[in-house]
Amino acid sequence: MEHWSRSAVLVASRLIHAGREEEFGRWADRFDQAARECAGGRGGMRLEQPNGLVHFIQRFESEEAARRWCDSDVRRRLAAEADAFSIEHSEIATGDRVQVRLPSEASVPKWKLWLATWAAVFPLLLVMNAAVKAVAGGLPQPAQLAITSLAMTAVLTWFVLPELRKRLRPWLFRDDKDGSLKKEPG
Incomplete structure (x- = not known):
């Protein structure tokens, strides 16, 4: 059984530039797939707001696994690609009670x-x-x-x-x- 107090959550929020929503959607599907396949990944979800804000919430077995994903060539390449049509804010939180402040209006x-x-x-x-x-x-x-x-x-x-x-x-x-x-x- 997994111990939640050692797990980590990566919350990456992206604001999509106007008119680039379809391109972003294709990219986000590839991003989700790559995150699912990374070592130490335990799943995630995508929350989409109508004002062009999208939040990726990814759970990892440890903070180290989350940092490995953040520092991986795959994530860096995908993030650099998305920077052409969106802006990012991300943070890692650990423990059994996770609280993050998301970008919003x-x-x-x-x-x-x-x-x-x-x-x-x-x-x-x-x-x-x-x-x-x-x-x-x-x-x-x-x-x-x-x-x-x-x-x-x-x-x-x-x-x-x-x-x-x-x-x-x-x-x-x-x-x-x-x-x-x-x-x-x-």
């Missing part, structure tokens, strides 16, 4: 969200204000602002911000210090 710095949102709002606001003034310029200003704000909020919510965040996610999630994924603050 909460890890994105507020100033980056503010800047991305402003970059979307400003040009949209200029266009919508001009359009409302041209079509409904005779209405009182509060009515014009109501029309503009309703239309702008809808366009931002359903079209602009989802696409913008998808395109900017490598920049939003990247740790400015080392280029890896920022993990959730704790």
